Amino acid sequence: MTVILPLTNSCIKLRLKEPVTTTTTPELPRDLSSPDQELKRAPLIRVLLLKNVATFNIAADTPFTIYSIKNKFTYNGNGKLTTHNTTSSDIKPIEESLKEYDSIVSSVVELTDSHILLGNERFERDAIKIVPSDGEIKINETNYSGDIMIIPQLNDKFLVIEETYVENFLSGVVSSEVPMSWAEDTILAQTVTARTFTLYQKKRHDTEAYHIRKLDLAYKGKSNESAIAVEAVKKSEGIIMVYDQQIFPGYFHSTCGGHTEDAGLVFKKKSIPPLAGVPCGYCEDSKYYRWSREINKNEIVKKLYKSTGNSNSLISLKPIDIGPGGHAGSIKIHTSKKEHEMNANVFRLQIGPKKLLSTAFTISNNGKKVKINGRGWGHGVGLCQFGSQKMGTLGFKWENILKHYYPGIDLIKAY
Ligand SMILES: [Zn+2]
Numbered sequence: 001m002t003v004i005l006p007l008t009n010s011c012i013k014l015r016l017k018e019p020v021t022t023t024t025t026p027e028l029p030r031d032l033s034s035p036d037q038e039l040k041r042a043p044l045i046r047v048l049l050l051k052n053v054a055t056f057n058i059a060a061d062t063p064f065t066i067y068s069i070k071n072k073f074t075y076n077g078n079g080k081l082t083t084h085n086t087t088s089s090d091i092k093p094i095e096e097s098l099k100e101y102d103s104i105v106s107s108v109v110e111l112t113d114s115h116i117l118l119g120n121e122r123f124e125r126d127a128i129k130i131v132p133s134d135g136e137i138k139i140n141e142t143n144y145s146g147d148i149m150i151i152p153q154l155n156d157k158f159l160v161i162e163e164t165y166v167e168n169f170l171s172g173v174v175s176s177e178v179p180m181s182w183a184e185d186t187i188l189a190q191t192v193t194a195r196t197f198t199l200y201q202k203k204r205h206d207t208e209a210y211h212i213r214k215l216d217l218a219y220k221g222k223s224n225e226s227a228i229a230v231e232a233v234k235k236s237e238g239i240i241m242v243y244d245q246q247i248f249p250g251y252f253h254s255t256c257g258g259h260t261e262d263a264g265l266v267f268k269k270k271s272i273p274p275l276a277g278v279p280c281g282y283c284e285d286s287k288y289y290r291w292s293r294e295i296n297k298n299e300i301v302k303k304l305y306k307s308t309g310n311s312n313s314l315i316s317l318k319p320i321d322i323g324p325g326g327h328a329g330s331i332k333i334h335t336s337k338k339e340h341e342m343n344a345n346v347f348r349l350q351i352g353p354k355k356l357l358s359t360a361f362t363i364s365n366n367g368k369k370v371k372i373n374g375r376g377w378g379h380g381v382g383l384c385q386f387g388s389q390k391m392g393t394l395g396f397k398w399e400n401i402l403k404h405y406y407p408g409i410d411l412i413k414a415y
Contacts, residue, residue: 072095196240357378
């Protein structure tokens with residue numbers, strides 16, 4: 001049975017927890033002020049936790065308040081949920097406290113035609129926000145310390161978003177992105193990289209309901225958080241990379257295989273010098289440096305069918321448009337009836353990123369199978385994590401690790 005216990009006569013602290021404060025900040029090579037006023041606001045980030053779910057579980061052993069957040073988000077003409085622009089309409093966002101609770105045992109959240117059901121409590125079918133006074137809210141077995149927003153979608157399913165401070169989010173990300181046994185400077189370099197990536201996404205998606213998806217980075221909320229990562233985030237608070245005074249997407253990946261790749265080739269976007277690819281020279285120890293796989297041709301046809309609609313038997317595959325890091329821009333797919341090309345990164349994700357570790361590979365025909373010999377793991381753009389670990393153990397400082405992988409950058413303290 002699910003039970004929510006209402007709280008009576010309680011004075012709960014309703015604010016979000018303060019962001020971590022800096023105790024010591026590494027000295028920056030250049031003391032530039034942030035050129036971008038947008039980045040100066042100690043930023044909150046909205047992280048997509050769940051989308052298109054009919055139900056999910058929630059639990060909390062901490063007091064919390066539920067707010068109605070009417071009109072905070074609206075669907076635009078394309079059905080995209082955006083933050084409400086108060087200048088374009090008379091409709092004002094309303095945030096009102098609905099009820100306070102002292103805890104909630106594991107309960108199912110679901111949607112009816114007129115209500116959001118939260119265990120045995122019901123709320124009008126509007127966006128609601130759950131604000132913990134302290135402690136954490138558990139969503140489907142993962143703990144989060146930020147505010148949780150539950151938003152009914154147009155298709156009768158939910159979006160679940162955590163709103164929290166970027167620095168808090170980064171502690172969770174860094175804890176899961178690299179082993180905490182790695183060199184301190186490697187972990188610091190990873191932290192600055194992840195912060196740059198995150199703040200770029202926030203800037204890019206500022207008017208949307210969420211800025212970043214939980215799965216874009218290895219974020220597991222508070223559930224996997226390490227004190228080492230918390231310390232690295234504190235030490236580097238607010239520090240980001242810029243190029244030509246602009247923040248850019250600080251891409252990173254596991255292992256480049258010898259040379260990082262040009263973002264222009266992989267993501268078909270404008271290339272800039274920090275993301276154009278550099279010789280790495282430090283990731284030979286990674287077990288993903290070289291790999292090989294055999295994959296059934298039938299399996300490849302099946303996995304590609306959804307996007308190609310082509311069920312003809314596969315004759316051969318050929319990586320083409322090879323970039324400076326050896327990664328393919330496209331894959332030529334030759335079947336019994338036609339030949340077509342596909343974006344190599346999309347091809348990799350459809351085959352399965354754990355099967356086809358990267359797009360830097362050669363292919364040989366093995367009858368019913370293809371044999372793939374590859375290099376590295378991930379898209380190959382930006383910092384190579386295994387290479388950065390080698391650099392850290394060799395005594396390189398975090399600033400120098402970043403300048404190796406992202407040539408031409410400046411480091412600034414945005415806030
Ligand atoms: Zn590398």
